[in-house]
Amino acid sequence: GRELGMLDSLLSLGGLVLLWDSVEWEGRSLLKALVKKSALCGEQVHILGCEVSEEEFREGFDSDINNRLVYHDFFRDPLNWSKTEEALPGGPLGALRAICKRTDPGPVTIALDSLSWLLLHLPCTTLCQALHAVSHQDSCPGDSSPVGKVSVLGLLHEELHGPGPVGALSSLAQTEVTLGGTKGQASAHILCRRPRQRPTDQTQWFSILPDFSLDLQEGPSVESQPCSDPHIPPVDPTTHLTFNLHLSKKEREARDSLILPFQFSSEKQQALLRPRPGQATSHIFYEPDAYDDLDQEDPDDDLDI
Amino acid sequence: MAAVASCGSGAGSTGSAVATASKSNVTSFQRRGPRASGTNDSGPRLVSIAGTRPSVRNGQLLVSTGLPALDQLLGGGLAIGTVLLIEEDKYNIYSPLLFKCFLAEGIVNGHTLLVASAKEDPANILQELPAPLLDDNSKKEFDEDVYNHKTPESNIKMKIAWRYQLLPKMEIGPVSSRFGHYYDASKRIPQELIEASNWHGFFLPEKISSTLKVEPCSLTPGYIKLLQFIQNIISEEGFDGSNPQKKQRNVLRIGIQNLGSPLWGDDICCAENGSNSHSLTKFLYVLRGLLRTSLSACIITMPTHLIQNKAIIARVTNLSDIVIGLESFIGSERETNPLYKDYHGLIHIRQIPRLNNLICDESDVKDLAFKLKRKLFTIERLHLPPDLSDTVSRSSKQDLAESTKRLGPGCGMMAGGKKHLDF
Numbered sequence: 257g258r259e260l261g262m263l264d265s266l267l268s269l270g271g272l273v274l275l276w277d278s279v280e281w282e283g284r285s286l287l288k289a290l291v292k293k294s295a296l297c298g299e300q301v302h303i304l305g306c307e308v309s310e311e312e313f314r315e316g317f318d319s320d321i322n323n324r325l326v327y328h329d330f331f332r333d334p335l336n337w338s339k340t341e342e343a344l345p346g347g348p349l350g351a352l353r354a355i356c357k358r359t360d361p362g363p364v365t366i367a368l369d370s371l372s373w374l375l376l377h378l379p380c381t382t383l384c385q386a387l388h389a390v391s392h393q394d395s396c397p398g399d400s401s402p403v404g405k406v407s408v409l410g411l412l413h414e415e416l417h418g419p420g421p422v423g424a425l426s427s428l429a430q431t432e433v434t435l436g437g438t439k440g441q442a443s444a445h446i447l448c449r450r451p452r453q454r455p456t457d458q459t460q461w462f463s464i465l466p467d468f469s470l471d472l473q474e475g476p477s478v479e480s481q482p483c484s485d486p487h488i489p490p491v492d493p494t495t496h497l498t499f500n501l502h503l504s505k506k507e508r509e510a511r512d513s514l515i516l517p518f519q520f521s522s523e524k525q526q527a528l529l530r531p532r533p534g535q536a537t538s539h540i541f542y543e544p545d546a547y548d549d550l551d552q553e554d555p556d557d558d559l560d561i
Numbered sequence: 562m563a564a565v566a567s568c569g570s571g572a573g574s575t576g577s578a579v580a581t582a583s584k585s586n587v588t589s590f591q592r593r594g595p596r597a598s599g600t601n602d603s604g605p606r607l608v609s610i611a612g613t614r615p616s617v618r619n620g621q622l623l624v625s626t627g628l629p630a631l632d633q634l635l636g637g638g639l640a641i642g643t644v645l646l647i648e649e650d651k652y653n654i655y656s657p658l659l660f661k662c663f664l665a666e667g668i669v670n671g672h673t674l675l676v677a678s679a680k681e682d683p684a685n686i687l688q689e690l691p692a693p694l695l696d697d698n699s700k701k702e703f704d705e706d707v708y709n710h711k712t713p714e715s716n717i718k719m720k721i722a723w724r725y726q727l728l729p730k731m732e733i734g735p736v737s738s739r740f741g742h743y744y745d746a747s748k749r750i751p752q753e754l755i756e757a758s759n760w761h762g763f764f765l766p767e768k769i770s771s772t773l774k775v776e777p778c779s780l781t782p783g784y785i786k787l788l789q790f791i792q793n794i795i796s797e798e799g800f801d802g803s804n805p806q807k808k809q810r811n812v813l814r815i816g817i818q819n820l821g822s823p824l825w826g827d828d829i830c831c832a833e834n835g836s837n838s839h840s841l842t843k844f845l846y847v848l849r850g851l852l853r854t855s856l857s858a859c860i861i862t863m864p865t866h867l868i869q870n871k872a873i874i875a876r877v878t879n880l881s882d883i884v885i886g887l888e889s890f891i892g893s894e895r896e897t898n899p900l901y902k903d904y905h906g907l908i909h910i911r912q913i914p915r916l917n918n919l920i921c922d923e924s925d926v927k928d929l930a931f932k933l934k935r936k937l938f939t940i941e942r943l944h945l946p947p948d949l950s951d952t953v954s955r956s957s958k959q960d961l962a963e964s965t966k967r968l969g970p971g972c973g974m975m976a977g978g979k980k981h982l983d984f
Contacts, residue, residue: 379828380823380828380831380832381823381824381826381827381828381831384822384823384824384831385679385766385823385824385826388680388824389766418832418833418869419869420830420831420832420833420867420869421831421832423830423866423867424822424823424830424831424867427653427822427830427864427867428823428824449652452654452657453654454652454654454891455652455891455892
C-alpha cells in the first residue's frame, strides 16, 4: 500500500536525494535502478560519471534506456589533459549549472556518480552551494514552475568522509537513503525531511533484479526488535500483595473529606471554641505509700513577705 | 510707577508687559516651559520609539523578541545593540519559528527589517511569517489552548502540598500592551502588513556571482558583502544618528539565517581546521560593533550541531550577547521517554549579557522545555525527577560506545568527530 510506495516516489519529491552506501551494501545498483525508473517515466536524465567508466555504467541497461541517458563523462579525463572539443568547461560543477540553464519544461533527474568523488575533489562549500542552487530552482511557493522539477541523486560512500561533510550534506538534503540489510537481504532506510515538518523515516526491503528494475519486498520475518516470548503472559506485579494498593469508593470519599491538621477550617474553629461538655471525664487514682507526707498545710504560710 | 507705565502703554504688546512684570518679580525661580523641539541644552529626553521600553533593571532600551515567554526569561526583552544567537535544533524545525516571530514582531511594531539568508529568498521568508493574535482574539485563543492542555488531574486542588498553590505560575497570560505580541503559527501574516512595512533583503546567491575569485583575506566574501550591506542600510536610513533631521526614530531588526552553514561559503561545518576558521568570529565581532553604534537588534540562527571544532562554538558564544540553544526530541531516545511526552524539546539559555551592570538578570528557572501547540509556541518549566546514579553512568557508557563506532576505518584526521581522543 502506501508504505511500499516510498522508495518508488523518492524522485517525485524532488530536491537533493543522498544515497549512502557502504562496503557491505553497495549502492550503484540502486542508483542505476532509480535512473532506469525515471528514464522510463519520460524524464530527462543526466548522468555525471566520475567514478566508473561509461561502458561500465551503461552495462545492464537495454538500448532504449541507454538512448535516453545523457552522459557527461568525467572519468576518462578528469583533469582535462587532452584538451579536446568535448571537454566540458568548468568541470563537473560547470556541467551541473549548464544542465540547469538549458532545462526545458519537464522534470529533470541528475544522477551524480559519485558525489563522494566530487566531495573529495572539490571544496565542500562550493559543492554545497552548487547543489543547493541546482536542487532549489523551483523555489517559488505556489508556482507550478515552468521550469521542471529537478531531482539530484547523489551516491555517497559513507566510510570515505568524516562527520563534517556528512553533516553538511545531510542538512541540505531533502531525502537520505541509507543502505543496509541482514542475511543477504538489502534494506533502505529512508529519511524524508520536509521543510517545516517533522522528518519521517521508513525502512524498505528490496532487491535489484538483473535488468535493474526495483523489486520491493516485505522483508525477512524477524524485522524489528525481538519481542518477548508470546507464550508467557506478562506478569502483573500488583496481584497477590499483602497490602492494598487501591481504594474503594467509600474509602476515597472518606479520604477526601478528611481535614488535614494544618488547615484551619470553620469546623475546627467551632470545635475549639465550644465549651467542654463534661469535665469529669477522667480520674486520677493515687495510693500513698509510707514515705509520703500528707500534710494539708501550705508550706508557704511560714514565709513573711 | 510700574502700574502707571503698564496702563500708559494701554494696548501694548504682552511681551513688554510680561517683561516689566518679571523685572519686578521677587523670586528668581522661573518656570521652565515645554520645549518645542529638542535643542542641545535640553534635559535628558527618553527616546520613545514604538515597540520599545526601557528595562527596569539597567535602563537599557529593550525590544520584544516576539515570544513574551522568552522576553520574561531574558529579563524583559532583547536590548538594542545586542545579538541574540539561536543554536538550531538538529532538523531545523523550531528555530525558524523563533526567527520568524522576531521579524513578525518588527512588522507589527513598524520597525525596519533586514533579512539575510543564503538558503531562502527573503521575500519568501516574509510571506511565511506568523499572523499576530490581536487583543480581542488573543485571550480567547490562549484560554482555549490552555484549557485543552490541562488534564483532569491537574484540576484537583492540592491538598497535602497546599503551600505550593501559592507559588507564581511560570506561564504568563496574554498581555494586551504594546510590547509583546502572541503569534499564531498556523496562519500567515496578512499581506497588507508586509507591504506596509519597510524591509531589506539580502539573498547571498544573488549578491555573489559564482565565478568570484576568492582572495586570501580573512573574511569569507559572503560575510564581507553582508557586512557592507548592513552598514549601508544603517548609514543611509540613519539608524546610527548620522541623519539628524530624521524626526521619527526607528529600530532596525536584523535577522540572519543559518549563519556558518556551507551555503554562506564558510567551511567550519565541513572541516575541523579549515582555511578560514576565523571568518565567522571576525564577522560577529564587526557585526557587534555595527550594532552597538546604531539603534538595531539582531537575531542569528546558527547550526552549531554541525560545527566540527568545539573551540569555535565557545568563541561564537563569547562574541554574542544572548545565546539560546534549542534541542528537539525528534530522533533521540527522549522522544519516547514518558517524562518528556508533553513537550517537543528543551530550551537551554546558555548566556545572558551583563550590560552596564555587575550582575546579569538570570531567572532561577533552568529546566525549560518548549512545545509547539497547534497555534502557539510555549515555553514552560520542566519538572525533572532527581538524577539517580544509575542513569548517570548509563548515559556515559552510551557516549563511549558511540565514539568508538565513529572512529571506524577512517584515519585520524577524519575521525575527529565528537570526542577528541588522542592516540
